[in-house]
Amino acid sequence: MKGKFPIDKFQEIDTPFYYYDTQLLRQTLNAIKAEVSKHEGFVVHYAIKANANPKVLNIIAQSGLGADCVSGGEIKASLSAGFPADKIVYAGVGKADWEINLGLDKNIFCFNVESIAELEVIEELASIRNKKARVALRINPDVGAHTHSNITTGLAENKFGIAMRDMENVIDVMSTMPHVEFIGLHFHIGSQILDMGDFVSLCNRINDLQKQLIRKRIVVPNINVGGGLGIDYTHPNRVAIPDFKSYFDTYARHLNLSHGQTLHFELGRAVVAQCGSLITRTLYVKQGTAKQFAIVDAGMTDLIRPALYQAYHKIENITSDGPIATYDVVGPICESSDVFGKSVDLNETRRGDLIALRSSGAYGEIMASQYNCRKLPVGYITEDL
Numbered sequence: 001m002k003g004k005f006p007i008d009k010f011q012e013i014d015t016p017f018y019y020y021d022t023q024l025l026r027q028t029l030n031a032i033k034a035e036v037s038k039h040e041g042f043v044v045h046y047a048i049k050a051n052a053n054p055k056v057l058n059i060i061a062q063s064g065l066g067a068d069c070v071s072g073g074e075i076k077a078s079l080s081a082g083f084p085a086d087k088i089v090y091a092g093v094g095k096a097d098w099e100i101n102l103g104l105d106k107n108i109f110c111f112n113v114e115s116i117a118e119l120e121v122i123e124e125l126a127s128i129r130n131k132k133a134r135v136a137l138r139i140n141p142d143v144g145a146h147t148h149s150n151i152t153t154g155l156a157e158n159k160f161g162i163a164m165r166d167m168e169n170v171i172d173v174m175s176t177m178p179h180v181e182f183i184g185l186h187f188h189i190g191s192q193i194l195d196m197g198d199f200v201s202l203c204n205r206i207n208d209l210q211k212q213l214i215r216k217r218i219v220v221p222n223i224n225v226g227g228g229l230g231i232d233y234t235h236p237n238r239v240a241i242p243d244f245k246s247y248f249d250t251y252a253r254h255l256n257l258s259h260g261q262t263l264h265f266e267l268g269r270a271v272v273a274q275c276g277s278l279i280t281r282t283l284y285v286k287q288g289t290a291k292q293f294a295i296v297d298a299g300m301t302d303l304i305r306p307a308l309y310q311a312y313h314k315i316e317n318i319t320s321d322g323p324i325a326t327y328d329v330v331g332p333i334c335e336s337s338d339v340f341g342k343s344v345d346l347n348e349t350r351r352g353d354l355i356a357l358r359s360s361g362a363y364g365e366i367m368a369s370q371y372n373c374r375k376l377p378v379g380y381i382t383e384d385l
């Protein structure tokens with residue numbers, strides 16, 4: 001089954017471009033809200049880095065989600081899209097002074113802090129401003145996720161977070177800092193996680209850490225478990241909305257929250273991946289010695305995931321009903337890794353046909369580059385066409 005697209009309208013637009021199906025985006029946001037409302041104290045932030053297209057951000061902000069930022073630029077983007085500052089959390093191993101100052105000046109909800117060195121800078125910058133920075137410690141839980149090794153973040157070998165054994169020491173240091181308020185613990189174990197067991201492992205780790213803190217009579221008001229819920233890249237139509245029920249139920253069942261604790265989530269991919277497609281036009285069909293190539297006008301500069309992580313995207317010829325044939329679908333960039341898919345079954349493809357790369361709403365447009373002096377792809381939402 002192919003996706004349904006407004007093809008007549010597509011014919012009037014220069015390719016390549018991103019198309020966001022806002023009906024599906026709204027359905028996804030409603031599904032999140034419906035599941036979250038079943039659990040007291042659950043709060044969801046959208047991870048801006050997955051897709052910061054202003055029109056997409058605006059719809060997500062209107063739905064009431066908070067924002068999870070990893071840079072000052074993302075804080076600015078989320079504020080202009082209408083996310084309230086008191087729903088913004090800010091993580092990142094390398095926060096520059098201007099970024100910390102921006103967060104302080106805008107009174108964001110929380111800095112997710114990843115080292116003592118960073119804590120010291122926040123204390124200093126907050127004291128200059130005579131402010132108190134709300135801080136959660138990002139703990140590296142040393143939990144592996146069953147996902148691509150480039151997108152695990154919660155292993156001891158990763159650069160992220162504070163090691164569990166250092167946690168108590170960091171808390172002691174923090175208690176001497178008058179301009180820092182310790183309000184929570186933060187975790188994020190990786191991305192494109194489909195095995196709920198990985199999240200159960202994280203819950204068990206957090207339960208242990210909380211017990212350790214309770215022995216020191218410390219109860220923080222906020223626990224933030226990050227994001228990482230994966231999507232079904234193989235079946236973008238059949239599983240258009242991720243299984244949010246299992247995801248939130250897993251945390252409800254396995255994480256022991258203390259009375260009054262708020263549980264924060266930071267979902268990126270699961271919110272936006274399925275509503276987006278990269279639409280590209282076939283330039284040439286080239287017969288190789290052993291293969292035939294469909295050469296399209298989008299490349300790894302528009303969607304880098306296949307080249308970067310060998311990621312799979314379902315590829316469809318959305319303007320042909322011809323008999324199925326097999327193609328390597330490749331872009332025009334001067335890199336051998338500029339391949340969207342090898343041995344892809346497509347309806348018979350000719351010059352001019354439109355090709356959709358499905359499930360590209362997350363880590364697609366936002367990762368585009370101008371390598372080869374190319375134009376950045378434009379993103380359109382349903383209402384634009």
Ligand SMILES: *Cc1c(COP(=O)(O)O)cnc(C)c1O
Pocket residue numbers: 047049050068070091188190191192226227228229266267268269270
């Ligand atoms: C990337 C990131 C997320 C979102 O990850 P997804 O896999 O897109 O849900 C959440 N929190 C932090 C700290 C991140 O770096």
